[in-house]
Amino acid sequence: MTINVKITISLKDGMLDPEARAIQHALSNLGYATxxxxxxxxxxxxxxxxxxxxxxxxxxxxxxxxxxxxxxxSYEIEVI
Amino acid sequence: xxxxxxxxGGSNCDHDAQHVxxxxxxxxxxxxxxxxxFTRSYDAIVIPGGFSYGDYLRAGAIAxxxxxxxxxxxxxxxxGLVLGICNGAQIGAESGLVPxxxxxNEYPKFICEWVHLKVENTTSPFTSRYTEGEVIRxxxxxxxxxxxxxxxxxxxxxxxxxxxxxxxxxxGNCTPESNPxxxxxxxxxxxxxxxxxxxxxxxxxxxxESILGSDDGKKLFDSMIExxxxxx
Numbered sequence: 001m002t003i004n005v006k007i008t009i010s011l012k013d014g015m016l017d018p019e020a021r022a023i024q025h026a027l028s029n030l031g032y033a034t035x036x037x038x039x040x041x042x043x044x045x046x047x048x049x050x051x052x053x054x055x056x057x058x059x060x061x062x063x064x065x066x067x068x069x070x071x072x073x074s075y076e077i078e079v080i
Numbered sequence: 081x082x083x084x085x086x087x088x089g090g091s092n093c094d095h096d097a098q099h100v101x102x103x104x105x106x107x108x109x110x111x112x113x114x115x116x117x118f119t120r121s122y123d124a125i126v127i128p129g130g131f132s133y134g135d136y137l138r139a140g141a142i143a144x145x146x147x148x149x150x151x152x153x154x155x156x157x158x159x160g161l162v163l164g165i166c167n168g169a170q171i172g173a174e175s176g177l178v179p180x181x182x183x184x185n186e187y188p189k190f191i192c193e194w195v196h197l198k199v200e201n202t203t204s205p206f207t208s209r210y211t212e213g214e215v216i217r218x219x220x221x222x223x224x225x226x227x228x229x230x231x232x233x234x235x236x237x238x239x240x241x242x243x244x245x246x247x248x249x250x251x252g253n254c255t256p257e258s259n260p261x262x263x264x265x266x267x268x269x270x271x272x273x274x275x276x277x278x279x280x281x282x283x284x285x286x287x288x289e290s291i292l293g294s295d296d297g298k299k300l301f302d303s304m305i306e307x308x309x310x311x312x
Contacts, residue, residue, distance in 0.1 A: 015228075016262070018188035066145055069138060069174065071181045072228060 003055040006078040007043040009068050043067060052079045081308050083109040084122040086152070086168075088143045093129035093165065093285060100288040101126070105301050114148040123308040124161035125152055127168030129221070129283060139182070139224040140170030149175050161205055161304055162277040166222055169279035177277045178270040179237070180229030182222075186262025190223040194293070195260055197268065197282060198248040200238070204275040205307035207244050209299035215252045216245075216296035218282040220260060220268075225281040227263035227270065234264035237271075244278055245269030 011017050017038055024037045045062070049055035056079055063075040085097045094111055101109040112118060118125075133142035143149070149171070156162045156177055164172035170182045185191060196217055199210040210216070229237070237243050246266040249258040254266040261268075261281075269280035284297025 016186065016226075018184050018186055018226075018262075022188055066141065067137070069141070069181050069183075071179075071230060072183060 001048070001050065002046045003049045003052060004080040005045045005047055005055050005059045006080055007045060007059055007063060007067060008040050008076045008078075009043070009063070009073050010038065010040040010075070011072055012074050015072050055079055081107055081123050081305070081312065082120075083107055083124045083126060084112045084118065085109060085126045085128055086112050086114060086148065087128075088114050088130070088132035088146070088171075090132040090134060091128050091130035091167070093167075093283065097126050097128045097165070097285045100285045100298070100301055104288055104298065105305055107305055114143070114146055117148050118151050118155075122155070122160065123311070124163065124304055125155055127152070127162070127164040127171050128285075129166030129168060132167055132171065135167075135224070138170075138174070140167060140172075140174045143167075143171045144174035153177070156272065156277050159274065159276055161308070163206065163300075163304065164277070164279040165283055165285065166225070166281055169281055170224060172277065172279040173270075178242075178272050178279050179233050180227055180264075180270065182225050182279075182281060183228055184224050185222070185226050185260075188223065190221070191225075191260050192219070192221040193260065194219050195282060196248050196250050196252075196258065197245040198252050198254060200243045200246055201241050201271065201275075203241070204244060204271050204278065204303075206271075206278040206300055206303050208306065209303040213252060215248060215250060216287075217294045218284055218287045218297050220282045222261070222281055225263070225268070226261040227267045227281075229264055234267055237267070238265060242271040242273070242275070243267050243269065244271055245280060245282065
């Protein structure tokens with residue numbers, strides 16, 4: 001069966017986020033003073049798995065093997 | 081002696097690298113398409129610049145997971161030379177050939193300009209033709225070239241002589257102003273533990289003939305060739 005998983009890849013705490021800084025600056029120019037802003041990347045994946053546990057394990061493998069770089073990224077997995 | 085330049089879809093500095101190695105330095109050099117893989121042994125493998133897989137996900141991330149990179153890792157583990165330039169450096173770092181990663185520039189735009197580099201290491205197979213502290217002029221062209229490593233790793237690499245090049249001003253001062261992309265400690269050329277792998281963002285192949293404005297990059301290829309000759 002297909003189990004849908006939402007994977008969110010973020011920069012680790014303390015990592016410089018240049019794109020967020022540029023976006024924050026642009027928002028500021030539009031009159032929105034933002035205290036904090038960070039970017040993340042979301043992958044919605046339909047996995048062929050027999051249980052939520054299996055789907056979560058597969059998603060974790062996908063993060064560790066390709067989607068995230070452990071030097072700079074952390075990730076969250078949500079089985080939907 | 082024979083060099084290989086590895087080609088991925090999106091490589092665009094492959095012919096430049098081959099031209100310098102073959103036509104300028106006079107060494108046999110094959111272009112190797114990643115799907116065909118290595119059909120013979122090589123003294124050195126060059127992973128050239130470009131935009132493999134359109135820089136999707138992260139620059140170099142997808143090329144790193146192709147089967148041919150397993151052969152590159154084995155070549156490096158056996159002591160063969162690997163030079164990763166620009167996108168090749170991103171691919172090599174994603175492959176774990178050196179610590180750290182080359183990620184989005186501090187100011188997130190594409191930079192294409194000539195920079196000065198301080199040669200920090202003159203004992204590696206890639207830098208032996210340079211003199212200690214020499215300042216060279218080589219171009220950069222990247223959006224994801226900021227070198228980032230784990231806590232304390234950049235300083236450790238510098239202390240251990242595993243930094244080949246750092247961004248500097250024309251006098252050789254490694255200042256924040258002379259750091260175009262915000263790299264940790266201005267580092268832009270990193271050596272592996274055994275120093276047989278060099279990953280660097282600047283393009284030595286674009287500065288290997290004086291007609292191009294600088295031939296400072298040629299010494300890098302000459303160093304590699306000299307090292308391979310001694311091994312033969």
